[in-house]
Amino acid sequence: MKPFRTIIEPFRIKSVEPLRFTHREERVAALSEAGWNVFRLHADDVLIDLLTDSGTGAMSSAQWGALIQGDESYAGSRSFYRFRDVVQDLTGYKHIIPTHQGRAAERILFHTVLSPGQVVPNNNHFDTTRANIEVEEAEARDLVIPEGKVPAALHPFKGNMDLQALEKTLAKEGDRVPLVMVTVTNNSGGGQPVSMENLRGVRALCDRYRKPFFLDACRFAENSYFVKLREPGYGGKTPKEIAKEMFSLADGCTMSAKKDGLANIGGFLAMNDDRWAESCRNLLILTEGFPTYGGLAGYDLEAIARGLEEVVEEPYLRYRLRSTAYLEEKLDAAGVPTIRPAGGHAVYLDARALLPRIPPLSYPGIALANALYVEGGVRGVEIGTVMFGLHPDGSETPAAMDLVRLAIPRRVYTQSHIDYVAEVVLLVAAKKETLRGYRIASAPKVLRHFTATFEPLPA
Ligand SMILES: Cc1ncc(COP(=O)(O)O)c(C=O)c1O
Secondary structure (H helix, E strand, O other), X not given: OOOOOOOOOOOOOOOOOOOOOOOHHHHHHHHHHOOOOHHHXXXXXXXXXXXXXXXXXXXXXXXXXXXXXXXXXXXXXXXXXXXXXXXXXXXXXXXXXXXXXXXXXXXXXXXXXOOOOOEEEEOOOOHHHHHHHHOOOOEXXXXXXXXXXXXXXXXXXXXXXXXXXXXXXXXXXXXXXXXXXXXXXXXXXXXEOOOHHHHHHHXXXXXXXXXXXXXXXXXXXXXXXXXXXXXXXXXXXXXXXXXXXXXXXXXXXXXXXXXXOOOOOOEEEEEOOHHHHHHHHHHHHHHOOOOOOOOOOHHHHHHHHHHHHHOOOHHHHHHHHHHHHHHHHHHHHOOOOEOOOOOOOEEEEEHHHHOOOOOHHHOXXXXXXXHHHHHHOEEOEEEOHHHHOEOOOOOEOOOOOOEEEEEOOOOOOOHHHHHHHHHHHHHHHHOHHHOOOXXXXXXXXXXXXXXXXXXXXXO
């Protein structure tokens, strides 16, 4: 296959789902009705949905086939043991606790191990991770390397943890740190990978200060493939070998199987510590279900088990990272500011750089996301001041970056869909002087971006 440059989708399509085309006026009306928040739109009014890569992927025929094998026994289901074996083979962890999605694993872990006033370091916490820490009155502290905060800065592993900053936190406030986390890939920082060298550095610090180390492993396979492509010494290893080594450096993980589980729902919490696992299982029974199903159907466990096997296949990962980079390169060539290099699961537009006349507290990310929808029916999501700017004390400051994430669902869209998305972004960029900021009309106190309503500011 070497002489060919084109990296093709490593699948063919067996079943299709029609898209609904709308006119600009219809989209303006739909968005206005939705309080100018794309989360509140009816999905049928969206043409290309890049809101998230979470749970939106296409399952394989083998996964659909596995569904019928699901054992729906309440306790001791055969599907649980298949799921457990696959997760254990990959991660090596002793305790495998299924949950209905990633945030349930986070809530159970943090409610079990955190006390008020404690600090959890991470490269960048994702929004649900941060919220589940803050709800326990603890602090979610982001310690990504400086390059990870500059959208245009090129670095092969922009998701790396700042090891000096982590050491400072552990040396000064170690008694308040119950565990250290690293998110692979770093979603809030642009889907950027973390190197094995960096993970080994985190492990060494955790050993020195006797702290458990957990991965937020949602995109472990994409991270493994970046390691294979970019880190010296890993080019000859398979993605699965790299993933296993990555998990072996940590003591446990939280996981949303809606990402690199290639499933539409599901997650898990995994760890080696017996005492923490027992407390977590007790909480699981209270809110999720019996420990052999954890809020999932037996058929979900089957789909995840199969998905975790497919996601580390090299042709899939090669296509996956290439198709994301393809969109980023098109936008970059046209001068649209993005986080560079491309992340694994998404392209991140730098709304603050594109719309300098809209100050962060007038939400340039919302202005850009809304314009992409109005002009072309493309739905992305603000990752910026609306998502991260509100603090537990009620104060609001600009987030580190104001981005719009275009997340690519796994195995769903073809190259021509992506070519269309690039055209829409370029059209909006050409009209940037006409875009207006927004103010918040209503919002809840926690995770406000999901349900807030907005009003456009006067021109
Ligand atoms: C890095 C990261 N952690 C945790 C989560 C939460 O997972 P879930 O949506 O399954 O609750 C997400 C979801 O997007 C994520 O990207």
